[in-house]
Amino acid sequence: MAKVKTQYVCQNCGYNSPRYLGRCPNCGNWNTLVEEIQKKETSTSKVATQPRITLGGSRIQPELLDKVAVHETPRVKTELLELNRVLGGGIVPGSLVLIGGDPGIGKSTLLLQVSGQLAHKHGRVLYVSGEESATQIKMRADRLDVGGDEFYLYPETDMTAIKENISQLKPDYVIIDSVQTMQEPEMSSAVGSVAQIREVTADLMQLAKTNGITVFVVGHVTKGGAIAGPKILEHMVDTVLYFEGDQQRTYRILRAVKNRFGSTNEIGIFEMRTSGLTEVTNPSELFLEERLQGATGSAVVVSLEGTRPILVELQALVTPTSFGNAKRTTTGLDHNRVSLIMAVLEKRAGLLLQNQDAYLKAAGGVKLDEPAIDLALAVSLVSSYRDQETRQSDCFIGELGLTGEVRSVTHIEQRVMEAAKIGFKRVFVPQNNLGDWQVPTNIEVVGVKTLNQALKLAFGER
Ligand SMILES: Nc1ncnc2c1ncn2[C@@H]1O[C@H](COP(=O)(O)OP(=O)(O)O)[C@@H](O)[C@H]1O
Ligand SMILES: [Mg+2]
Numbered sequence: 001m002a003k004v005k006t007q008y009v010c011q012n013c014g015y016n017s018p019r020y021l022g023r024c025p026n027c028g029n030w031n032t033l034v035e036e037i038q039k040k041e042t043s044t045s046k047v048a049t050q051p052r053i054t055l056g057g058s059r060i061q062p063e064l065l066d067k068v069a070v071h072e073t074p075r076v077k078t079e080l081l082e083l084n085r086v087l088g089g090g091i092v093p094g095s096l097v098l099i100g101g102d103p104g105i106g107k108s109t110l111l112l113q114v115s116g117q118l119a120h121k122h123g124r125v126l127y128v129s130g131e132e133s134a135t136q137i138k139m140r141a142d143r144l145d146v147g148g149d150e151f152y153l154y155p156e157t158d159m160t161a162i163k164e165n166i167s168q169l170k171p172d173y174v175i176i177d178s179v180q181t182m183q184e185p186e187m188s189s190a191v192g193s194v195a196q197i198r199e200v201t202a203d204l205m206q207l208a209k210t211n212g213i214t215v216f217v218v219g220h221v222t223k224g225g226a227i228a229g230p231k232i233l234e235h236m237v238d239t240v241l242y243f244e245g246d247q248q249r250t251y252r253i254l255r256a257v258k259n260r261f262g263s264t265n266e267i268g269i270f271e272m273r274t275s276g277l278t279e280v281t282n283p284s285e286l287f288l289e290e291r292l293q294g295a296t297g298s299a300v301v302v303s304l305e306g307t308r309p310i311l312v313e314l315q316a317l318v319t320p321t322s323f324g325n326a327k328r329t330t331t332g333l334d335h336n337r338v339s340l341i342m343a344v345l346e347k348r349a350g351l352l353l354q355n356q357d358a359y360l361k362a363a364g365g366v367k368l369d370e371p372a373i374d375l376a377l378a379v380s381l382v383s384s385y386r387d388q389e390t391r392q393s394d395c396f397i398g399e400l401g402l403t404g405e406v407r408s409v410t411h412i413e414q415r416v417m418e419a420a421k422i423g424f425k426r427v428f429v430p431q432n433n434l435g436d437w438q439v440p441t442n443i444e445v446v447g448v449k450t451l452n453q454a455l456k457l458a459f460g461e462r
Contacts (some may be wrong), residue, residue: 088262101243119148123172130181265306297384301376332362348404371399393425
């Protein structure tokens with residue numbers, strides 16, 4: 001095997017050095033040199049001057065936009081409809097998909113289940129694991145009832161060996177679990193380092209694009225929540241999915257952060273069971289399951305996750321501050337948004353909140369961050385502050401402005417439909433959102449212009 005040379009390249013100015021230097025002699029920055037596999041000099045200059053040749057042998061030429069033929073990308077549909085939707089309608093053959101998430105969230109479980117389905121129906125699967133032995137994976141596969149004639153397991157971390165095996169086995173799908181455990185043996189950088197991860201990903205990208213193999217890559221997440229490794233990893237791949245959820249709870253959310261073949265607004269919701277991940281087709285019911293009858297400090301909002309409306313209970317607990325400054329604590333909600341709404345309540349609705357601690361939470365462990373939840377947040381705060389409940393069958397949609405006005409939100413029709421479907425009897429919406437859309441007959445739609453008007457209607461005259 002020919003010895004591949006590596007070099008160290010400054011990530012700031014591009015300076016090359018044959019050995020590692022702590023400080024770049026060119027731009028003077030510290031710790032910017034990262035190991036890279038040295039590319040042959042000649043090939044780049046040739047590519048630049050000669051026209052590229054397609055597989056059919058014809059030269060690639062500029063084309064008129066109007067004349068470009070559009071081929072609908074064929075999609076491979078898995079049995080997990082939630083996954084198909086997040087991917088934009090199914091798996092695109094020859095694409096590279098990165099799945100990130102906290103340890104233990106279920107990345108390996110998801111990919112093992114998907115592999116089983118693919119191996120049954122759609123082709124040969126090679127599952128490369130750098131983290132678990134074949135026995136461990138087999139045990140999990142038995143628990144999940146995953147199998148298939150075309151399903152190969154391969155516990156390996158050496159990229160050269162992996163590439164050799166791929167060229168012999170010719171799989172249609174390759175799973176790499178995880179990118180941080182794989183290594184290019186030519187490089188002296190440590191496994192899991194920026195340099196290694198980048199070369200491994202570049203290799204996988206080439207595999208996917210030249211052989212039409214679909215590659216799923218698992219990526220670990222750092223403490224801060226980003227996929228460990230350089231941001232460039234996310235730029236290189238076609239699709240980036242994040243698998244999120246609470247370790248303590250059973251449901252998981254799969255979210256597209258980047259997708260070259262579809263929208264990034266979609267989410268898929270799963271439940272983790274002993275038998276594996278199952279789809280949750282009606283998330284609103286799941287999130288409202290444990291709602292307490294007649295409790296104060298609770299309000300339901302119809303939030304939009306992608307194109308999908310979800311009903312979530314927002315909870316507030318307002319108690320007098322016993323010592324020092326008033327505390328504001330949020331779970332699943334944006335701290336700034338809560339501060340702003342509390343200030344609006346204080347100024348526009350006359351609530352004295354500055355000597356009150358406030359704890360706010362989106363129940364069920366979901367994360368909500370959209371303006372339409374403002375009104376429900378305000379209602380839950382007022383409800384706890386006054387110790388007065390709202391009607392169990394009410395829900396609230398609307399953004400709050402600083403002057404106490406209720407501002408219109410997007411997709412109002414879908415939100416109201418979902419509320420009606422779950423059985424809510426009354427929904428508060430921004431006045432400006434009323435108009436030419438079909439109001440379901442089994443729900444009362446109340447248009448409100450201001451926060452005070454909404455509070456009066458929700459809690460009765462005071
Ligand atoms: N025997 C078991 N029965 C039920 N659930 C299990 C069992 N073993 C593992 N799990 C679930 O699977 C999860 C681990 O999933 P895994 O796919 O290995 O996560 P990741 O690959 O993201 O680290 C655990 O957090 C646990 O919830
Ligand atoms: Mg795993």
